[in-house]
Amino acid sequence: MSLEEVKPRLARAALLLDFDGTLSPIVVRPEEARPVAGAEEVLAGLVERAGSVTIVTGRRSGFIRSVLPVDGLDVIGQFGMEGFPPMPPEVLAEVNAAGAEEPGVRVVNKGASIAVHVRTAPDPDAATARISGPLVAIAERYGLDVLPGKRVLELARSGSSKGTVAAEVVARTRAEAALYAGDDLGDVLAFDALEVLAADGVAICRIAVVGEETPEELIAKADLTVAGPEELVALLREL
Numbered sequence: 001m002s003l004e005e006v007k008p009r010l011a012r013a014a015l016l017l018d019f020d021g022t023l024s025p026i027v028v029r030p031e032e033a034r035p036v037a038g039a040e041e042v043l044a045g046l047v048e049r050a051g052s053v054t055i056v057t058g059r060r061s062g063f064i065r066s067v068l069p070v071d072g073l074d075v076i077g078q079f080g081m082e083g084f085p086p087m088p089p090e091v092l093a094e095v096n097a098a099g100a101e102e103p104g105v106r107v108v109n110k111g112a113s114i115a116v117h118v119r120t121a122p123d124p125d126a127a128t129a130r131i132s133g134p135l136v137a138i139a140e141r142y143g144l145d146v147l148p149g150k151r152v153l154e155l156a157r158s159g160s161s162k163g164t165v166a167a168e169v170v171a172r173t174r175a176e177a178a179l180y181a182g183d184d185l186g187d188v189l190a191f192d193a194l195e196v197l198a199a200d201g202v203a204i205c206r207i208a209v210v211g212e213e214t215p216e217e218l219i220a221k222a223d224l225t226v227a228g229p230e231e232l233v234a235l236l237r238e239l
């Protein structure tokens, strides 16, 4: 599938966009992430012309709305789990204990999920390798999933993912076309969800926004690739 199949159906298309690494450059401190120049204006234009425009993110939606204040823009935060009941305190306690074993790792209680950030560890890859086992074990005990991200592991209820969010938006808006842009492992599930929708006749376009840490798996499944958020914004401007 390609962009050319989505373009003529734009008025009935669901545009689904990740935020970090997709509309904003990756930063060491997540709270300092901001959309690249032009993103706000391009999205404001697309909100008028496309069927729907949705930011699909692991972050809380309030942060996205504060840095990307666009009327009519939908934001689905925390992999669709925003507003879900909080994680049980015993899960948080166990994750905190596992995190305390790894210098530089930050555990963030997001309510419906718990994020373990490894970006600030001295060796993020080594820290990820060491902490994955304990986190998966905790997840299995409590019937949770570990969602992989860019230098972050997130414990969440089973079944919540960018894939379920993408499928839900397309179904709810009865979209005839769906475009998804992302840069990370969590976006692979959204790409897979679009593949399923394509089998049902939805025109799809999957865009990998390639950065230093973009997984090969995402690039391999993409219909097209762009070299970073600026290039994605330029592409969206042409829709």
Ligand SMILES: [Mg+2]
Residues within 6 Å of the ligand: 018, 019, 020, 021, 022, 150, 182, 183, 184
């Ligand atoms: Mg991302």
